[in-house]
Amino acid sequence: MLLAAILSGALFAVHAHAVTQRPTALRVTERDFKISAPKQVASGNLDVTVDNKGPDDHELIIVRATTARLPLRSDGLTANEEKLSPITAVTLEPAGPGTVRTFRLKLRPGRYVLFCNMAGHFMAGMRTTLVVH
Numbered sequence: 001m002l003l004a005a006i007l008s009g010a011l012f013a014v015h016a017h018a019v020t021q022r023p024t025a026l027r028v029t030e031r032d033f034k035i036s037a038p039k040q041v042a043s044g045n046l047d048v049t050v051d052n053k054g055p056d057d058h059e060l061i062i063v064r065a066t067t068a069r070l071p072l073r074s075d076g077l078t079a080n081e082e083k084l085s086p087i088t089a090v091t092l093e094p095a096g097p098g099t100v101r102t103f104r105l106k107l108r109p110g111r112y113v114l115f116c117n118m119a120g121h122f123m124a125g126m127r128t129t130l131v132v133h
């Protein structure tokens, strides 16, 4: 009886997850010069919040890449967005400190890099990896 109860509970949980497909919240905080975000998240719809704590303007770009060592432009200070365009999931233009932006994004399983590409910011440490599973 106990085993049956556990099994039915498990089935219900799986079923509920498959049916509801509620978006998962993904909170990203940017500041000079760091990006804080979860290291992993479930695939599917994400409700992303990007909070710029400043003091500088910051962008947010998400690319599907296995490593955070992204190709650089010849300036040596910014990632090569043109080269990355085929694997880019989203690009948010620069926003000032205090700005909070939200958007919905669907990501399939894989490894992603979140970064800011303002001159020097990527190299200064504004990058983090995210595993979507």
Ligand SMILES: [Cu+2]
Pocket (backbone or CB within 6 Å): 056, 057, 058, 059, 116, 117, 118, 121, 126
């Ligand atoms: Cu930045």
